[in-house]
Amino acid sequence: xxxxxxxxxxxxxxxxxxxxxxxxxxxxxxxxxxxxxxxxxxxxxxxxxxxxxxxxxxxxxxxxxxxxxxxxxxxxxxxxxxxxxxxxxxxxxxxxxxxxxxxxxxxxxxxxxxxxxxxxxxxxxxxxxxxxxxxxxxxxxxxxxxxxxxxxxxxxxxxxxxxxxxxxxxxxxxxxxxxxxxxxxxxxxxxxxxxxxxxxxxxxxxxxxxxxxxxxxxxxxxxxxxxxxxxxxxxxxxxxxxxxxxxxxxxxxxxxxxxxxxxxxxxxxxxxxxxxxxxxxxxxxxxxxxxxxxxxxxxxxxxxxxxxxxxxxxxxxxxxxxxxxxxxxxxxxxxxxxxxxxxxxxxxxxxxxxxxxxxxxxxxxxxxxxxxxxxxxxxxxxxxxxxxxxxxxxxxxxxxxxxxxxxxxxxxxxxxxxxxxxxxxxxxxxxxxxxxxxxxxxxxxxxxxxxxxxxxxxxxxxxxxxxxxxxxxxxxxxxxxxxxxxxxxxxxxxxxxxxxxxxxxxxxxxxxxxxx
Numbered sequence: 001x002x003x004x005x006x007x008x009x010x011x012x013x014x015x016x017x018x019x020x021x022x023x024x025x026x027x028x029x030x031x032x033x034x035x036x037x038x039x040x041x042x043x044x045x046x047x048x049x050x051x052x053x054x055x056x057x058x059x060x061x062x063x064x065x066x067x068x069x070x071x072x073x074x075x076x077x078x079x080x081x082x083x084x085x086x087x088x089x090x091x092x093x094x095x096x097x098x099x100x101x102x103x104x105x106x107x108x109x110x111x112x113x114x115x116x117x118x119x120x121x122x123x124x125x126x127x128x129x130x131x132x133x134x135x136x137x138x139x140x141x142x143x144x145x146x147x148x149x150x151x152x153x154x155x156x157x158x159x160x161x162x163x164x165x166x167x168x169x170x171x172x173x174x175x176x177x178x179x180x181x182x183x184x185x186x187x188x189x190x191x192x193x194x195x196x197x198x199x200x201x202x203x204x205x206x207x208x209x210x211x212x213x214x215x216x217x218x219x220x221x222x223x224x225x226x227x228x229x230x231x232x233x234x235x236x237x238x239x240x241x242x243x244x245x246x247x248x249x250x251x252x253x254x255x256x257x258x259x260x261x262x263x264x265x266x267x268x269x270x271x272x273x274x275x276x277x278x279x280x281x282x283x284x285x286x287x288x289x290x291x292x293x294x295x296x297x298x299x300x301x302x303x304x305x306x307x308x309x310x311x312x313x314x315x316x317x318x319x320x321x322x323x324x325x326x327x328x329x330x331x332x333x334x335x336x337x338x339x340x341x342x343x344x345x346x347x348x349x350x351x352x353x354x355x356x357x358x359x360x361x362x363x364x365x366x367x368x369x370x371x372x373x374x375x376x377x378x379x380x381x382x383x384x385x386x387x388x389x390x391x392x393x394x395x396x397x398x399x400x401x402x403x404x405x406x407x408x409x410x411x412x413x414x415x416x417x418x419x420x421x422x423x424x425x426x427x428x429x430x431x432x433x434x435x436x437x438x439x440x441x442x443x444x445x446x447x448x449x450x451x452x453x454x455x456x457x458x459x460x461x462x463x464x465x466x467x468x469x470x471x472x473x474x475x476x477x478x479x480x481x482x483x484x485x486x487x488x489x490x491x492x493x494x495x496x497x498x499x500x501x502x503x504x505x506x507x508x509x510x511x512x513x514x515x516x
Contacts, residue, residue: 001113003029008074008111018071020051027054061160074111136161174219174226176233183225189247190239200225211235263292315339321460321470322453329475332423333453341458343451344369344385344402353402361408363389368458370451371398373500375439377483379510381502386440388458391466393429393438409434411463414471417456418479420492424514425452425500428479428490436483439490441500441512481510 007022023038031041038054039045048055048064055064086094138157140149158164184198187206195202200220207215214232218225227233305316319335326333344350345366354366368388373381374395385402387394392408409431418428425442442451460470479490488508495513505511 001117004070004074004113005111007071008113019067019069022070023051023054023067074113136163174228176227176230177221177224178227179224187236187240189243190236206236207232210239260292267292318454318457318461322457325456325460325473326419326453326475330419330421330453332450334450335453337449339454341454342366342369344371344387347398350385350398350402353396357387357394357396357402357404360404361387361389361392361394363391363394363408365390367462368455370455371443373441373443373502375502375510377436379488379502379504383443388455388462390462393459409438411459411466412468414459414463416472416474417459418474418476419452419456420479420512421475421477422492422494422514423450424492424494424512425450426479426490426492426512426514427452427455428481430482437481439481441502441514443500 003025004022006025007018023040026036027038027040030036031038035057036054037045037048037057039048039050039052042048045055047053049066052068053064053066055062089095138154141153142150180200180203181198184195184202184206187210188195188202190210191206195205203220203225204215207218211232214229214235217229217232218227220226305313308316315338318339322333322335350369358364366387366389370386372384372386374384374386375381383399384405385396385398387396389408392410393414394408395405396402397405409429413431413433414429415432416430418430420426427440427442429438429440431438442455456473460473463470477492481488481490486508488510491505491509491511493511493513494515500512500514503511503513
């Protein structure tokens with residue numbers, strides 16, 4: 001900057017001569033510096049043009065400068081009359097922007113480089129008076145593309161910024177330092193006794209109590225303590241977080257217990273044991289009653305179940321099982337209608353054939369029964385009736401006085417029950433030991449009512465009463481059916497048909513058409 005200023009104030013030379021004067025001054029004074037070179041200093045450097053270029057060896061790489069119009073750009077060409085006009089202005093911004101120079105001659109003695117040098121010197125002096133925090137920015141790519149990082153470009157910037165070396169140097173010294181007062185204010189919570197002075201002795205007490213193994217990595221100055229290892233601070237932070245969590249738990253416990261006692265007093269005042277069925281918890285804006293409300297509702301449900309009849313209790317238990325399997329998975333599963341179980345009991349012919357069925361099937365009671373459409377192994381549709389008893393699943397033929405077809409299937413053999421997610425009545429019962437699935441469509445008088453949930457719940461409850469794990473219930477829009485080595489996919493469709501029926505829609509694919 002000094003050389004450029006000298007060349008600028010040489011008024012008896014033209015612009016090109018001043019530029020050459022600037023380059024000659026640098027070659028003469030700093031030509032021997034290891035960070036400077038030009039064609040005159042190093043004739044072997046053919047990249048540089050004689051009397052035109054010079055090169056500065058920066059830490060970030062070599063930079064070549066061309067001296068054309070250097071001096072002209074360095075001149076401060078603002079007229080002194082203009083500066084005087086600014087200084088006499090009533091506007092504070094214009095008056096201050098005019099500077100302190102009052103004559104054109106004084107402006108000629110200044111240049112852009114000198115003003116920049118003085119500005120940088122002032123900035124450095126100002127920074128030295130502050131606590132500086134350095135932020136190193138890494139440019140991820142040169143194309144300004146989002147979410148893209150060029151590794152080679154980033155590594156180049158890291159090397160040029162000397163970040164690795166700066167980090168190593170930082171680690172070798174005492175990189176972290178705290179004032180005694182700030183250190184005691186943050187970590188005094190880790191001690192049970194009080195600290196009053198917040199001086200070096202108090203800091204040593206904290207370190208010896210909390211992190212004695214790291215005491216050798218701490219040095220104490222006149223007003224600060226210096227940490228050589230980050231592990232000491234990490235250990236202090238861990239102990240502090242644990243202590244803060246413990247104290248917050250105590251505060252929460254005291255607050256919640258007080259709120260609970262207050263709310264329970266309101267409950268006690270409003271509760272009448274004789275009218276428990278219509279009793280509701282008092283309203284409250286506190287989050288505390290949420291748990292109590294759940295406990296109360298469970299207790300109220302238990303009271304309702306205990307006071308219900310045996311038949312009602314059995315129905316509640318079945319619907320609880322159905323809710324566990326079908327809630328949020330199937331559109332409808334019959335939760336809002338009464339469940340009767342044995343729907344064939346209204347048929348006199350079935351009632352007459354029931355004793356013989358009990359004798360052949362070795363069961364005590366029919367838990368669920370209805371007419372079904374059954375698919376055989378040849379993919380033919382048959383009208384049948386299905387019985388779910390206390391220990392077996394029985395297939396009977398209503399057209400032959402409810403005669404039993406084949407051997408009853410023990411409920412213990414059922415492992416999986418597949419149900420569609422729509423409102424149709426398709427059910428697949430899988431028994432791996434039999435080597436084939438049982439494909440059914442519940443064909444009840446009112447096909448718009450849902451009976452799948454009732455049948456599945458009855459089977460699961462009967463298996464539980466037999467002491468075996470209930471079958472796994474899977475709800476899906478497409479069901480895989482296995483018949484020994486053969487298999488096909490069962491789909492479901494809804495049309496305006498008079499009766500439900502199965503239809504073959506492709507190779508290894510069947511569709512259950514159900515009234516829309």
